[in-house]
Amino acid sequence: MHPYKAFTYCFIFLISLSACKSSEQFTGYSYDPPNVTDTRDKGIELQKRRVVGVDSPKVWISNEFSGARFTDFFMDSDSTYRLIIEPENEPINNSPWYAFKIWSDRPAMIPLTISYPDGRHRYQPKSILEKGENGLPYAFLPVLEDSSSGDALIYIPVGRNKRIVSAQPLQTSEMIRNELIKRNILGPSFTKIDTIGYSKQGRPLIELTITENSGSEKKPVLVILSRQHPPEVTGYLGALSALKALTADEPMARQFRETFVIKAYPMVNPDGVDNGHWRHNAGGVDLNRDWQYFNQPETAAIRNAITSFMDEGDYRMIYAIDYHSTDENIFYPILSDIKTTPDNITQQWIPLITEEYPDIVFNIEEFDTNSPISKNWFYHTYGVDALTYEIDDRMPTAVLDEVSYRAMHHLMDLLLKNWVEISSE
Numbered sequence: 001m002h003p004y005k006a007f008t009y010c011f012i013f014l015i016s017l018s019a020c021k022s023s024e025q026f027t028g029y030s031y032d033p034p035n036v037t038d039t040r041d042k043g044i045e046l047q048k049r050r051v052v053g054v055d056s057p058k059v060w061i062s063n064e065f066s067g068a069r070f071t072d073f074f075m076d077s078d079s080t081y082r083l084i085i086e087p088e089n090e091p092i093n094n095s096p097w098y099a100f101k102i103w104s105d106r107p108a109m110i111p112l113t114i115s116y117p118d119g120r121h122r123y124q125p126k127s128i129l130e131k132g133e134n135g136l137p138y139a140f141l142p143v144l145e146d147s148s149s150g151d152a153l154i155y156i157p158v159g160r161n162k163r164i165v166s167a168q169p170l171q172t173s174e175m176i177r178n179e180l181i182k183r184n185i186l187g188p189s190f191t192k193i194d195t196i197g198y199s200k201q202g203r204p205l206i207e208l209t210i211t212e213n214s215g216s217e218k219k220p221v222l223v224i225l226s227r228q229h230p231p232e233v234t235g236y237l238g239a240l241s242a243l244k245a246l247t248a249d250e251p252m253a254r255q256f257r258e259t260f261v262i263k264a265y266p267m268v269n270p271d272g273v274d275n276g277h278w279r280h281n282a283g284g285v286d287l288n289r290d291w292q293y294f295n296q297p298e299t300a301a302i303r304n305a306i307t308s309f310m311d312e313g314d315y316r317m318i319y320a321i322d323y324h325s326t327d328e329n330i331f332y333p334i335l336s337d338i339k340t341t342p343d344n345i346t347q348q349w350i351p352l353i354t355e356e357y358p359d360i361v362f363n364i365e366e367f368d369t370n371s372p373i374s375k376n377w378f379y380h381t382y383g384v385d386a387l388t389y390e391i392d393d394r395m396p397t398a399v400l401d402e403v404s405y406r407a408m409h410h411l412m413d414l415l416l417k418n419w420v421e422i423s424s425e
């Protein structure tokens, strides 16, 4: 998601008229394209998967892998190489994802201009050799941005070893099991993994259930969502770090699991991720505008999994977090004067994070509950507080890992205390 600026102005204006009704028709945030809340299939242009070679000696480029995206590759008259990146469909938000492999018959440093006919450059390129560089992490490639065209000029070292260049580190749907095992989220007997449905293109939608509460009393439930929007990798990695905290072999996490049931859907849009989409699923729809009508199979499957679980047993929904990325760290809680039970969890939580990390900027912007996004569905369905948790696109992985882990540590403490109060009522 992007900042909600125009909507905020509207909101402040409406407050001054004391007339911000939650019943007013929501048609989209300031950065949304027209018609975003019509979530019926819009269709997408399938990417042509291929290997292209230009020049002599040849420079080769490929999008024949999961997460890849480019539309065309050719040489300009001034001997720079040009890469065209187009989205899955449009209109669309400016989250121009790209990923490609590049190599050449002779070692060289090549100038490459990335052009976005439907957008402007946003993500600094990350690069890694396909066969690994002695375990080195992704390197950031410097960029010269053309402010008038929105193009980006980068220089890439090429040679016979294939190099992956992408908008963010690749984190595709096939990689998720290994990522969960690596963090010891999957492996312990208290984590169960299920397929609760399939995406439009038939990829499994996975659900994690984490609990050590085998009692017969009413059980509180925490839900975690991420990757509704494919390029939002920092939010996804933050969700994985939160899950790592929830499954840790530590007293707080054990106590939390002995009380709560955690339901997690860490890869809501696997088709969009694997096809290198800018924003949408394979139906050409922004999934985080589909939490009212559930026209898309991904949102419908997750809604059905949650409601049938909640209906089947003695459970009580307590809180839900939907992890995203944008150009800043920002929390979008539900307005504090909207009553939820428990109330103002997010407003209680944020000071605990900012106190531990005073040097990191976290912004907060509260919102009404009238948009068809996931957190509002939790509010309207269960009367609970919920949060859109946005992590800065540029936040280094090691930092976001630690902060998201510690943030979840504080939340476990807070939710346990709130549960003691609620369950004794």
Ligand SMILES: [Zn+2]
Binding pocket: 001, 229, 232, 324, 325
């Ligand atoms: Zn998002």
